[in-house]
Amino acid sequence: xxxxxxxxxPDFDFENFTFGVQATDQMLxxxxxxxAWSNFQIGPVKNISLSPLAMCLHYGQTVFEGLKAFxxxxxxINIFRxxxxxxxxxxxxxxMAMPALPASCFIDGIRELVSKxxxxxxxxxxxxxxxxxxxxATENKLGVDASHDYLFMVILSxxxxxxxxxxxxxxxxxxxxxxxxxxxxxxxxxxxxxxxLPQQKAKKEGFDQIIWLDSNEKKYIEESGTMNIMFILNGKxxxxxxxxDSILDGITRDSIIKLAPELNLEVExxxxxxxxxxxxxxxxxxxxxxxxxxxxxxxxIKEISYKGDSFETYVQEDAGMYRIKEMLSEIRRGIRPDPFxxxxxx
Numbered sequence: 621x622x623x624x625x626x627x628x629x630p631d632f633d634f635e636n637f638t639f640g641v642q643a644t645d646q647m648l649x650x651x652x653x654x655x656a657w658s659n660f661q662i663g664p665v666k667n668i669s670l671s672p673l674a675m676c677l678h679y680g681q682t683v684f685e686g687l688k689a690f691x692x693x694x695x696x697i698n699i700f701r702x703x704x705x706x707x708x709x710x711x712x713x714x715x716m717a718m719p720a721l722p723a724s725c726f727i728d729g730i731r732e733l734v735s736k737x738x739x740x741x742x743x744x745x746x747x748x749x750x751x752x753x754x755x756x757a758t759e760n761k762l763g764v765d766a767s768h769d770y771l772f773m774v775i776l777s778x779x780x781x782x783x784x785x786x787x788x789x790x791x792x793x794x795x796x797x798x799x800x801x802x803x804x805x806x807x808x809x810x811x812x813x814x815x816x817l818p819q820q821k822a823k824k825e826g827f828d829q830i831i832w833l834d835s836n837e838k839k840y841i842e843e844s845g846t847m848n849i850m851f852i853l854n855g856k857x858x859x860x861x862x863x864x865d866s867i868l869d870g871i872t873r874d875s876i877i878k879l880a881p882e883l884n885l886e887v888e889x890x891x892x893x894x895x896x897x898x899x900x901x902x903x904x905x906x907x908x909x910x911x912x913x914x915x916x917x918x919x920x921i922k923e924i925s926y927k928g929d930s931f932e933t934y935v936q937e938d939a940g941m942y943r944i945k946e947m948l949s950e951i952r953r954g955i956r957p958d959p960f961x962x963x964x965x966x
Contacts, residue, residue, distance in 0.1 A: 628739060629739050630644070630645065630739055630740060632740075632778070634742055634744070634747065634778065637778055637780075639750070639777065639778070639779045639780065639782065639915075640750075640777055640779075641777075642777060642778070643665045643775045643776060643777050644665070644737045644740045644749075644775075644776040644777065644778075645664060645665060645737065646662055646663060646664060646665060646733060646736055646737055646776075647662070647663065647664075647665045647666075647733070647773060647774060647775045647776075648660050648661070648662050648729045648730070648732075648733045648772075648773060648774040649661050649662075649663070649771065649772070649773050650725050650729070650771070650772045650773075651769070651770070651771060651772075652719050652769060652770035652771075652772070653768075653769055657719070657721065657722060657725055657772070660725050660729040660772075662729075662732060662733055662736060665775065668771070668773075670758065671760040673760035673761060673762055674756075674757070674758050674759070674760060675757040675758070675759050675760075675761055675765075675767040676756035676757040676758065676767075678762065679757070679764055679765075680716075680808065680809060680810045681716055681717070681718055681756065681757035681766065681767055681770075682716075682754065682755070682756050682757070682808060682809035682810075683709065683712045683713050683716050683718060683754065683755050683806065683807060683808050683809075684752060684753065684754035684755075684807055684808075684809070685705050685708065685709045685712075685751075685752070685753045685754070685807060686705075686750065686751070686752055686807075686913075686914040686915060687699065687700060687701065687702065687705045687730075687750075687751045687753075687871070687914055688700055688748040688749065688750055688751060688779070688914060688952075689734050689741050689748065689749040689751060689776075689966075690741070690748050690749075690952040690953055691741050691742060691743045691744070691747075691953070692952075692953050692954030692965070693743075693953055693954050693955055694954055695743075696954070696965045696966070697734060697735070697738055697741050697965065697966045698952055698953070698954065698963045698964065698965055699730065699731065699734055699751070699963075699964040699965075699966060700952050700962060700963065700964070701871050701875070701962045701964075702727055702730060702731075702964040703727065703964070704871050704874070704962075705753075705871060706721070706723060706726045706727050708807070708869060708871065709721060709726060709753060709755075709807075711805075711806065711869075712806035712807045712808060713755065715803050715805070715806040715808070716803065716806060716808050717766040718755060718757070718766070718767075718770060719770065721755070721772060725772060726753065726772075729774060730751060730753065730774055731964070731966050733774055733776065734749070734751065734776070734966055735966045737749070737776055738966075740776060740778065745949060745953060746780050746781065747778070747779070747780055748779050748780075748952075749776055749777075749778060749779070750776065750777045750778070750779040750914075750915065751774065751776055752774065752775050752776070752777065753772070753773070753774045754772070754773055754774075755770055755771065755772045755773075756770065756771050757769070757770055758770055758771050779915065782915045782916040782917070782919070783828070783916055783919045786919075786920040786921065786922035786935045787827075787828040787829050787911070787919055787920065787921050787922065787923075788826065788827050788828050788921075788922065788923045788925070789822075789827055789828060789829045789830060789831050789844060789845075789909075789921050789923070789924055789925070790822050790825065790827040790830060790831070790924075790925040790926075791830075791831045791833065791894055791924065791925065791926040791927070792818055792822070792830045792831065792832055792833065793833065793838055793927070794818070795817070795818040796832065796833070796834075796835040796838075797811065797814070797815055797832040797842060797843060797866070798811060798835070798842075798866040799835035799836075799866060800834075800835065800836065800864070800865060800866055801865060802865065802866060804842075804864075804865060804866035804867060804868065805863070805864070805865045805866065805867060805868055805869060806868075807868065812846065815830075815845070815846070818830060819845065827925065829844055829845035829847075829911065829919075829921075830844065830845050831843075831844050831849065831894070831924065832844070832845075833894060834866070835866065839893050839894060839895065840861070840891050840892060840893055840894070841861055841892045841893070841894055841897070842861055842866060842867050843861075843867060843868065844911040844921070845911060846913060846915075846916075847870070847911030847912055847913035847916055847919065848860065848861075848867070848868065848870040848872070848873040848911065848912045848913060849861065849909070849910070849911055849912070850873070850876065850909075850910055850911075850912055850941075851892075851897060851907055851908060851909050851910075852885065852907075852908040852939070852940045852941060853900065853905060853906070853907060853908075854905055854906050854907075855906060855940055856884075856885065856886060857885060857886045857887075857888055858876070858877070858880045858885040858886070858887045858888070858940075859888045859890075859892060860873065860877070860887075860888075860889055860892075861889070861890075861891065861892055862889040862890050862891060863889070870912060870913060870914075871914060872912045872913050872914055872917060872918075872948075873912050873913075875948060875960075875962070876912055876918075876944055876948070877889070878960060879944055879947050879948065880944070882947065883940055883943060883944065883947075885940065894926060897909070897924070898924070898926055898931055901924070901931040901932070901933065902931065906934045907933050907934055908920070908933060908934045908935070908939050908940060908941050909921035909924065909933040910941045917945055917948065918941050918942075918944065918945040918948075920933075920935045920939070920941060920942075921933055921935075922935045951963070
């Protein structure tokens with residue numbers, strides 16, 4: 621059923637490439653039919669065939685995850701926080717009325733796929749192999765209902781820096797990312813599709829990303845673009861919006877919260893008005909702002925634009941966010957002990 625592990629280095633320029641446009645050589649596929657997931661298969665990356673009646677093309681039953689594999693300093697491969705991503709995938713599937721995945725499919729399947737593609741995980745601290753699991757509804761039916769058939773797939777893609785420099789962001793005061801009672805806490809395709817138009821408009825105005833506000837009052841910070849958002853205030857407090865059904869429970873977010881005490885940072889998870897952040901910057905406080913997520917890890921924000929005015933945040937070399945990023949990298953690469961059990965070695 622499975623291909624043998626390939627050990628030769630692939631014909632690929634690991635120094636110069638664009639993330640997300642090339643997959644590795646092999647992929648994983650499993651089917652859900654007759655009320656159960658079938659055994660996964662690993663084979664060459666290839667196109668898939670769908671009927672134009674396939675329900676994923678019409679009603680938005682699509683869910684995905686994103687995680688990474690790293691080369692450790694002793695030559696092993698670390699799939700970072702694999703179990704946490706498995707649990708979050710199933711929470712997203714539940715929210716989208718899709719069947720939960722068994723660990724034998726998600727966890728064992730990803731381990732085996734990454735092991736077979738080990739030649740794509742190179743020893744470079746700036747590099748990772750990005751892992752994209754996703755599930756789609758495949759029943760052929762035009763009717764607003766939950767599908768009875770699904771595909772689960774995993775593809776891999778090389779990744780270096782997602783953002784190469786600190787970001788200019790604009791506070792979005794018209795559009796929203798998600799609403800209370802909606803599906804904002806699930807990694808489903810609709811959340812991201814709905815974000816594209818306001819992000820396009822922001823980029824045309826010279827900004828790299830958006831800060832999303834709440835849907836009811838449009839004054840509380842929720843996320844930044846496709847990332848969770850955090851602030852470090854005066855080098856003492858790590859501040860981030862509290863989780864809700866309109867905010868994604870980020871794995872990187874959780875990792876940073878758990879690492880913060882090692883830097884003597886007090887953690888506050890609470891509602892944050894955008895006016896509070898703006899007032900703190902305007903009064904001369906040292907405010908670090910940064911987006912956090914699997915692909916981007918930590919992306920410093922250098923400027924926040926709000927209602928036509930710009931406010932510069934702290935991005936100097938001694939900023940605490942850089943030290944947190946370094947600590948995360950050291951755990952992933954096996955340099956620093958992992959007291960949290962985050963590392964899944966293959």
